[in-house]
Every structure is written in C-alpha cells, then in structure tokens.
Amino acid sequence: MENRHIHQDAEATAVAVLGWLASEPDMLSRFLALSGVRPDQMRQAVNDPGFLAGMLDFLMAHEPTLMAFCAATGTKPETVMAAAQRYSQPTLGSGEI
Template sequence: MQKDTAETIALQGLAFIAENESELTAFLEATGVDIKTLRANASSPHILAGVIDFLMMDDKRLLAFCEEAGLPPETPGEARQALPGGDLPHWT
C-alpha cells in the first residue's frame, strides 16, 4: 500500500474516533496526546500510525470502523505497514 493511501485511511480512522467522545477520550488516554497537540499534528505520519494502532487494539472498534468506511478488515493492518514503525522485518 502506498503511504498516501495509508494516511488517507488513518485520517478516516481519526474522523471515526473523533465522532465518538468516549472513543476520542480513550484515544487521547492511550496515546498520551492532548487535544491541542492532536489538532496541530493530525496529519503527522506518527499520529496517523497511532490512530491505526488504536483502532487495531480492539476488534469491535476495528470492525465498526471498517464497516463505516467500507473497508475490508485487513486494510488497516496493511495501512499500518506503510506508516512509521510499521515495517515488517524481512529475513530473506
């Protein structure tokens, strides 16, 4: 997956999180980011990687996001690989 596509999916994920106050609160608590920093850096690849990580922490949340976004459930995992820290080691 291309980085720009992964970032778009993560931005969709951020919008999904932001629509629900309890999800947003949980995201802020899980990441340690405050709302001001989130607003100022929402398009940062590192923040976007955190969004995907947060979505993938809970199957119910992940599936709800994928359903709303019209994405197959494996897509966020593929997107995560294209964002910082998502590279999988290749031993061959």
C-alpha cells in the same frame, strides 16, 4: 509509482480513522487518554507519522473497535492493517534502517 499509491492509501485510511474517532466521543477520549495527546494538540499531531501509526495501532488492538470502524466506513480490515504497516515501517530519512 506504486510506493506513492501505497502512501496515499495509507494516508487516506488514517484520515478516515481520525474522522471516525472524531465522531465517536467515547472512543476519541479513550484514544487520547492512552496516547497522551491533548485535544488541542491533535491538529499538529496529525502531521506526525508516529501519531498516525499509534492511532492505527489503537484501532487494530481491539477487534470490536476495528470492526465498528470498518462497518461505519466501508473499509476492509486489511486496508487498516496495510496502513498501519506503512506508518510503522522505518523510512530512509528516519535513520532507523
């Protein structure tokens, strides 16, 4: 049950990051350029845990960006870190264990 709660929190955080990036055109452009994802691919990419992990890593890689997101959304940096760890961990179905 706790694992499900962690997954829901990570997903909610990832959705919040995506929403924030969408409201920050310069930041979104930078993320898209670094990730190689085209704007028309984003709708499909949000279902990919690797995309979400990359988006969270992008946010955490630059402290001022992380702090801007946290200030704008009332999210704690630790919450973003936990979500990033959740998406970057191998899962049983991934074949990475």
